[in-house]
Amino acid sequence: MNLLGRRLPAAALVLLAGGLVGAVLAPPDRFQGDYQRLMYVHVPTAWVAYLCFGLTGVASALWLWRRTGRFDRLAAASAELGVLFTGLTIVLGSWWGKPVWGVWWTWDPRLVTTALMFFVYLGYLALRRATLDPLARARRSAVLGVVAVVQVPVVHMSVVWWRALHQPPTVLKPGDPTIDHRMLAVLLLNVVAFTVFALMLLRARLRLTVLEDELATARAAEDTEVAGGVVTAPQLEGRMRDV
């Protein structure tokens, strides 16, 4: 099984290269100068983080409804990616904030809610690692996945609902985007590029999860053979259809 596939990585790399060239060639901001080019990576990483956590929420709800293992795996894989991209968003925001705001961090509603979301999903991943029973793990993490996704609109609307240093939305808002059309084109190209790259990573993570499950099953079978009739395997709560 090829972990990354062929077409999707090629498309992602071409799009990322195009987005990078666009970020270099786009006009500089009148006030922030070239520092504003960090927007072309900061905004796409934030968008992908929203997308991943939204996917975790949907997959978690589907698991609670259908109790099918593939939804649990999808929720877990997209949550891990969401944590990666949220971490990148925070680091890049800080890297952009230092030269234009003068500080690495400030207690701004957008920054605080994003950091909170990051830690909640780190907790989601920790919860999965802490629970050995597959059914209990899937159920607990599905409940958390459905509850935690509420944070995504809160993070996005935080700059509208509360007084914030962070700028308000320029694209995902009612009315026309308040951004130069050339900058908007490059930004959208990067959003598409990062989304395609994230889809590639998601597929690879899902395939890796299948390999990990197969290995765990093989190990469990060997352990049972070694133990013979002396040691009894722990009784788990139950089994999902295709775990």
Add this chain to the structure above:
Amino acid sequence: MSEWAWVTIGFVITFGALAGYTLRLRLRAEAIRRERVRR
């Protein structure tokens, strides 16, 4: 540090992190395949 140098480091952080995660997935998959062959 110039504005362009600052921006370049930001891009390196971004693409470096993504490349690192991709590499981690591949290495982990290879390690699992090796272990399965060994078994």
